[in-house]
Amino acid sequence: MLLNVRNLYFGYKPGTLLFRNINLSVEKGKIIALAGESGCGKSTLLNIIYGLFDWQSGEIYLEDERLFGPKGNIVPGELGMKLVSQNYDLMPYLTVSENIGKFISNTNLSEKKQKIQELLQVVGLEDYAHVLPKNLSGGQQQRVAIARALSVMPKLLLLDEPFSNLDYSRKMELRERLFNYAKEHELSVMISTHEIQEILPWTDQIIVLQEGRLIQNDNAEETFRNPYNAYVAKLLGEVNTISEEEKSVLNVSKNYFFPHQIKITENGLDAQIVESRFAGNHYWNKILVHNIPLVMYSENKLEGNIKVEIKD
Numbered sequence: 001m002l003l004n005v006r007n008l009y010f011g012y013k014p015g016t017l018l019f020r021n022i023n024l025s026v027e028k029g030k031i032i033a034l035a036g037e038s039g040c041g042k043s044t045l046l047n048i049i050y051g052l053f054d055w056q057s058g059e060i061y062l063e064d065e066r067l068f069g070p071k072g073n074i075v076p077g078e079l080g081m082k083l084v085s086q087n088y089d090l091m092p093y094l095t096v097s098e099n100i101g102k103f104i105s106n107t108n109l110s111e112k113k114q115k116i117q118e119l120l121q122v123v124g125l126e127d128y129a130h131v132l133p134k135n136l137s138g139g140q141q142q143r144v145a146i147a148r149a150l151s152v153m154p155k156l157l158l159l160d161e162p163f164s165n166l167d168y169s170r171k172m173e174l175r176e177r178l179f180n181y182a183k184e185h186e187l188s189v190m191i192s193t194h195e196i197q198e199i200l201p202w203t204d205q206i207i208v209l210q211e212g213r214l215i216q217n218d219n220a221e222e223t224f225r226n227p228y229n230a231y232v233a234k235l236l237g238e239v240n241t242i243s244e245e246e247k248s249v250l251n252v253s254k255n256y257f258f259p260h261q262i263k264i265t266e267n268g269l270d271a272q273i274v275e276s277r278f279a280g281n282h283y284w285n286k287i288l289v290h291n292i293p294l295v296m297y298s299e300n301k302l303e304g305n306i307k308v309e310i311k312d
């Protein structure tokens, strides 16, 4: 096992705990998503693992070596890991290439040059090699920081919302190149995200934090098929949440289900279409079933009354 976190307790202030008994492990070469609503502690957990904060109790191991947080390191941060946080910490007087190459040894200069070129390609900044950070956008600076972290081939790369400053197409490009690079080089990546959907195809494991606890730790498919609760389901996309009473009216087993689980059938529940709007690759519909408002998707625009079944 590459990383092992056992019985971790942490609070910023004495007497208040942000984490209670967090246990998790990460295997070599895996891509792990760290999910949870804003403020649940994703950034904090990455910082603790990287060794920037002291924790109250519990143990953290990288391979078989026990880590001790800030008191265990002369220079902040664990050897063997790199953290790309939301402040990119670039050297202002060094160009993009020099920033990326900052931690690469000078013993073989042609190899170093080649490595920098490779990393510029991974993050799509070939045309900015000689530019200073002050002349880059936030998203470009973020990509330089990612390339610099990759340059040392860490055993574990910790990324805090790495795509937050990128537009959709750049995000898609970067995630593909970055995750393919990680897979090729067997790097382990732990990545905090608000938008789990966007990295879903690459994740081996999704860890969900809620109110200081780790509530789900499964692969992407299992998480999608069986979200632990409505909170997890909401992190995965748009979701219908219903009360206990509505559950029996609709004859479903859970308090939440996704819009795609509602299907039009010949002999189902009566539903009235309230709204039907074009939403790109589907129509987004607000329907009423026994007066319960639900969202369903359809291929075509809907109107009037239909019959539906909920496949939960």
Ligand SMILES: Nc1ncnc2c1ncn2[C@@H]1O[C@H](COP(=O)(O)OP(=O)(O)OP(=O)(O)O)[C@@H](O)[C@H]1O
Pocket (backbone or CB within 6 Å): 012, 018, 036, 037, 038, 039, 040, 041, 042, 043, 044, 045, 194
């Ligand atoms: N230095 C600090 N001192 C005290 N409290 C803090 C500190 N940093 C964060 N917190 C609090 O700890 C909690 C977790 O914050 P954190 O930034 O780890 O959450 P997050 O899940 O990464 O949030 P987001 O998704 O919005 O980035 C929040 O309630 C935050 O206000």
